[in-house]
Amino acid sequence: MKCLAQDSQDAALLLDYCERRLEPELAAQLERHLAVCPACARMVEAQRTVWEALDVWEPGAISADFNARLYSRILEMEAEPAWRRWLKAIPGWHWKPAMPLAAACLAILAVALWRGPAASDQPAGDDAIDVEQVERTLSDLDMLQQLTAMPADTSAPEQRY
Amino acid sequence: MRTMWQCVLLAVAFALVAPGNALSQPPAAMRPRKGPVRPPRGLTMVERLNGMSPEERQHTLDKVPPERRAQLERALERYQKLSPDQRNRLSQQFRGFQQLPPEQREGIRQAFRQLSNLAPERRRAVRREIGKLRGLTLEERQERLDSDETKQSFSSAERVILSRLAALPEVD
Numbered sequence: 339m340k341c342l343a344q345d346s347q348d349a350a351l352l353l354d355y356c357e358r359r360l361e362p363e364l365a366a367q368l369e370r371h372l373a374v375c376p377a378c379a380r381m382v383e384a385q386r387t388v389w390e391a392l393d394v395w396e397p398g399a400i401s402a403d404f405n406a407r408l409y410s411r412i413l414e415m416e417a418e419p420a421w422r423r424w425l426k427a428i429p430g431w432h433w434k435p436a437m438p439l440a441a442a443c444l445a446i447l448a449v450a451l452w453r454g455p456a457a458s459d460q461p462a463g464d465d466a467i468d469v470e471q472v473e474r475t476l477s478d479l480d481m482l483q484q485l486t487a488m489p490a491d492t493s494a495p496e497q498r499y
Numbered sequence: 500m501r502t503m504w505q506c507v508l509l510a511v512a513f514a515l516v517a518p519g520n521a522l523s524q525p526p527a528a529m530r531p532r533k534g535p536v537r538p539p540r541g542l543t544m545v546e547r548l549n550g551m552s553p554e555e556r557q558h559t560l561d562k563v564p565p566e567r568r569a570q571l572e573r574a575l576e577r578y579q580k581l582s583p584d585q586r587n588r589l590s591q592q593f594r595g596f597q598q599l600p601p602e603q604r605e606g607i608r609q610a611f612r613q614l615s616n617l618a619p620e621r622r623r624a625v626r627r628e629i630g631k632l633r634g635l636t637l638e639e640r641q642e643r644l645d646s647d648e649t650k651q652s653f654s655s656a657e658r659v660i661l662s663r664l665a666a667l668p669e670v671d
Contacts, residue, residue, distance in 0.1 A: 467544050467559050469571070475541030475593070476574035481611045482592045483581075485629070485667055 342368075343377040352378060356385040539597045542590060549579060595668035603666075610663035613656065625657055632665035640665055 342348035354360050355368050372379045401407075538546075548556055556575075560568050581589065596604060614625055628649075632640050643649060644662055653661060 467548065468540075469560065469563050469567075471541045472544050472548060473567075473571055473574075475539070475545050476571065476578065478541075478596060478608070479545070479578060479589055479593060480574060481608065482596060482667070483585075483589055485611070485664055486588070486592055 341375050341377050342371070343375075343381045349381065352381055353385060356382060356389060538590065539594060542593055545575070545578065548575060592668075599668070606663050607667060610660045614660050614664065617657070621657065625653070625660055628653065628661055629664050632661060633667070633669065 340348075342352050351360070351364075351368065355365060358365075360368065372382060548559065551559065556572075560571065563571065578586070596607070599607075614622060617625060632643060635643060644658060644665075649658065649661075
């Protein structure tokens, strides 16, 4: 006998065995297989554990107004807001496909809001020092300093700052 | 589910109406500038280098060839030696210079290089004349430049230098 746990249809046989619904002959054949197949034996053991747990489980007592609250909740859900009814009226509208889009929108918004104030007046790359521009500026400053140090009608010696 | 949709709608509404966020304002380039005018970028970078510790500056200029870096350091040192008043005045002068058309700026740079290449006595004469011209009004300056006295005292190349360098904007 091949391993029953590998196939879903054959696995149904194992479930029937756990529920004691198999013919005695088939059950005996299965028991012989269980003795040599650890996979099937594990599945039967797990199934039995579940059944035993269900046997001892007792449902908790419900509150006295459970039914009233349940029906009130159902009525509330039936009285949906208009926008939800409109959304449902759109052919092909389903909220599940919209979820990734909504998540993407939120992510974009988060990034835009986060980066907004930082990207105000400072152009990108403002922090970098452009050596050529510094040299040019210093050279211009040097020149301007010398030119502005030329007082009117004087024979003052040349000065370099 | 309802909570999630409410969150999404709230986020969209906030993004559209909240003041100071990225979506409620036009791009920075389209916004009118508020507050004081920012100094020219080159001057900002010079000030930044000037404010750095020697280690920071060395790190920043790490990739600059040694000779060029030494030259830059010397220029920075000269700038550092200026008093705050001198620096402020020079900064205003630089702003005025930056507002000139690029070709006029280049003309002034070229004239300054030519002035530096003159013989010492001619350089002194031209410098003195520039000082005189800068004290005149535009019309008076032009009149003096066109005068026979100037033509006799200065060559045509020197007069070009005088004309270009005397036109440098004054600082109030």
